[in-house]
Structures are given as structure tokens and as C-alpha cells.
Amino acid sequence: MINALIGELVSVKEGSMIVRSNNIEYVLLISNQSASRFSSLDKEERKLIKILTSLQVREDSLTLYGFYDDAEREAFEQLQTVSGIGPKQALKILSGINVRHLAEALDSGNIKTLATIPGIGPKTAQKMVLALRNVLVLDEPKMKQTTSRTAVWADVVNALVEMGFERRRSEEVIGDLEVEFAREIGELSRQSAEELLFRHALKNLS
Template sequence: MISTLTGTVHHVGLDRVVVEVGGVGLTVHTTPSTAAAAHLGRESRLSTSLVVREDSLTLFGFGTPEERDLFELVQTVSGVGPRLALAMLAVLDPASLRLAVASGDVRTLTKVPGIGKKGAERLVLELRDKIAEPEAVGTGGDVARPTAAPEATRRDPVREALVGLGWNARQAESAIDAVLAREGDDVISVPALLKASLRELGR
């Protein structure tokens, strides 16, 4: 099992990064927030989980061991695979996910695409005794904003990332439209637009 990965970042996408380790570039699937924290040419250290299938080896990376551990824990629930587990952590930060499960907050859990009421109830039933309720749910601090990108340049990759996380194209477009109408050029980068669209879809 590959538990951590440290190397130079050679590519940053919305939901993946390529990290070079020992001359080999490894594609690591991430949440949008983890990808946004990576910087080209800089060293990155990720907590990782390797998912082995008959025809593939897929590496998932996270900014903290807690995120990785939650990613692996939720997959112990029937019907939850790596893609859905990653979507949970894209929509809900670890503290919010723990709180939702521990408190039986089905409504919050169903904000994740692919999780219906029955699926949320199953998550609560199977994980409530295994997951610790956080003392408080924190919020991230502000980060420096990059130079604004044209709307078309921002819209296409964000739509693709949202569809990849499980929403349909119409839902993705509606969320992007709502964010741009409300915040306009305040959302000036692709990662910022993606984060704001995720918040919109989670309302």
C-alpha cells in the first residue's frame, strides 16, 4: 500500500495532479481543493490510497491523513466506491462529513451526487459508531487570488469536473450560471469557480 507520496508537481488539473517521484510521473486523483493547493514545479506531499482493480491501479491523494482515512472508511459501506467517496470529500470537508454521519444528518449527506436518502441512511447506520463527531467544524482561510481567466476558459473545465463528480451537465451549467451571475469576476480563477459551484450545488 502506498500511504504517502512526495515529489515535484508536473501537472495540475481540477481533479488530479501528476507528481514526479524518482523520474516517474504518477497521476494522482484528488478533490478540487487538494488539486488547487498544488503548484507546478514545487514539491508536494500527499497522503494516498491505492485502489487495486483487475485491470487498473488508481492512486488517490489527499492533503491530510484524515481525508485519506475518511476516504477509505466510507468505502466500507456497501455501494460506496472510490469515485463516490471522493465526491463526498469534494462536497463536504472532513469535519462536516464526520458531523453529518455522527448526528444522522441525512439531508447534508444527500447533497453529494450519487447519494440518495437510503444511501445516506445506510452511511449513518454503518458508520455512526466508527466515526468521531468533531468538536467544531472549521472553515478555510482566504487564499491569494490568481489573475482572472476568461469566462469560457473557466466554464468548460469546471463543467467537466462537476460532471466527473457525479452531477449531470444541466445541474453543472445551472450552478456555474448562478455563481457567475451572483459573483461575476469575484470568481476569477478556475479553482475558485469550481469551489463556488460546489457550494452552490450543496445548497
């Protein structure tokens, strides 16, 4: 299973993006919500990104789906537990409504809002509410535990080493950034903390 890709954002458009990792370019299908967020990254930020993934295996194809954050990927997977909703339909739903609004509509049983999503009628909306009410969890755990932080720093350093940077120097830079951004990191999710470190480490090492 591919949990995530770390590499350079080559291009992004409505519905898909291309990421170059270890000299291989991957095409990922993404929601319009994710496309908008990745499109907003500047030139420097695009040099090193992390995108969460879900690999869908079929007899005649392999399809890689990408997500900006854990909440969107979790919603994508949970939507497929609803009868009649496959991966393409789940991605279409996430293109039509952001995860927070989706969760609010599901938890409140707001059939009217759900039925306005392209491709979703009242019957499917009702099935979604029955299956997913109070299921989607939006709040990610904060990066306060030392063990979690250690794992993040190791992931960031390994990613930098794979890009050709010297390990010892990468570790020094990450250590300095930990001190510099300690307050911000303490309030971030793991993924957001990694992205912050990636971005600033790349600037310092280049």
C-alpha cells in the first residue's frame, strides 16, 4: 500500500495532479478542493510536497487517488462504505463539498444540502446520513507527544536524504527549525508539521 508520495509537484489541474518522486512521475486523481489548495502553493513550496494517497486496484487498472490532508482521505474511504458509492463517486462528492461541511450535513441529517452535491439525489443522501452520521472526525491530533515528533523529524530527514542532501546537515537544519518553530509545531497536525519543516528545510539547504 502507498500511504503517501513525497516529491515535487509537477503540475496540478482540476481533477488531477502529477508528482515526481525518485525520478518517477505519478498521476493522481484529486478532488477540486485539493486541486485548489495545491494550486495555491508557490514555486518554492512545490519543490517538496507530501500528498496522502489511496491506491485502488482493479482487474484491469491501478488508480492512485491523492488527498491534501487526512480528513479528506478518511472521508473518501468512509464514503465508499455507503452502498452505491465507489471511488470515483466519492471523489466527485468531495469535489462538490468540503469535508467540514460534509460532516456537518451528515451529522445534522441535512438531506437538502447533501442532495445539492452533483450526482447525489435524495435517496443517496439518505443512505449517506444513515451510514455516516457522527462517523467523520475532523479534528486531527496535535503534535505534542515526543514520540510523534521524533517520527516526524525522521520522516522529514529521510525525505531530504532521498533528494540528495547530506543526512547530518539535514538533521542539523531540522533541529534548528524545531527550536525556531516550536510554538507553531505544537499546534499543528503531524502532516502540517511535516510540511512546515519540509518547506523551510529546503530553503535552508538550497
